[in-house]
Amino acid sequence: MVTVELDKVDEIIDGYVGEEGILIQLLLDIQSELNWIPKEALERISERLKIPVSQIYRIASFYKAMSLTPRGKHIINVCLGTACHVRGGQRIMDRAKELLGIKEGETTPDMKFTLERVNCLGCCALGPVVVVDGEYHGKVAPAKVEKTLKSYD
Numbered sequence: 093m094v095t096v097e098l099d100k101v102d103e104i105i106d107g108y109v110g111e112e113g114i115l116i117q118l119l120l121d122i123q124s125e126l127n128w129i130p131k132e133a134l135e136r137i138s139e140r141l142k143i144p145v146s147q148i149y150r151i152a153s154f155y156k157a158m159s160l161t162p163r164g165k166h167i168i169n170v171c172l173g174t175a176c177h178v179r180g181g182q183r184i185m186d187r188a189k190e191l192l193g194i195k196e197g198e199t200t201p202d203m204k205f206t207l208e209r210v211n212c213l214g215c216c217a218l219g220p221v222v223v224v225d226g227e228y229h230g231k232v233a234p235a236k237v238e239k240t241l242k243s244y245d
């Protein structure tokens with residue numbers, strides 16, 4: 093169960109009260125603070141800024157930088173493009189799923205990791221490739237996945 097930190101949401105809204113045309117920036121701030129935008133945050137914005145939830149939802153679901161589902165502190169992208177796949181990418185994904193106890197696209201209950209698949213990161217010679225928070229790890233072996241993940245707090 094994810095606990096939504098509405099205090100933080102309120103603090104961010106406080107910084108914008110009385111300003112016009114701030115909705116996108118406000119949502120981006122919440123995204124950057126919580127790593128996602130919970131439904132409760134949309135409702136709180138709606139209530140405090142008197143903007144319909146549907147309008148806020150439309151904006152939040154339009155921008156790729158905003159996520160309406162929980163995202164962990166660390167985003168793991170396992171490449172399953174053709175080159176990485178033939179070099180064992182699926183085994184890396186399976187090991188990550190096993191270690192984290194989640195499926196692709198999910199976030200660990202402690203909100204630490206989100207596991208996602210990507211299709212080719214443009215560095216196929218390094219395959220299989222795993223990217224954590226934008227940091228590239230090449231030629232990853234299944235046995236190395238645990239050590240790699242442990243290096244992220």
Ligand code: FES
Binds near residue numbers: 174175176221
């Ligand atoms: S297929 Fe993985 S980087 Fe190209």
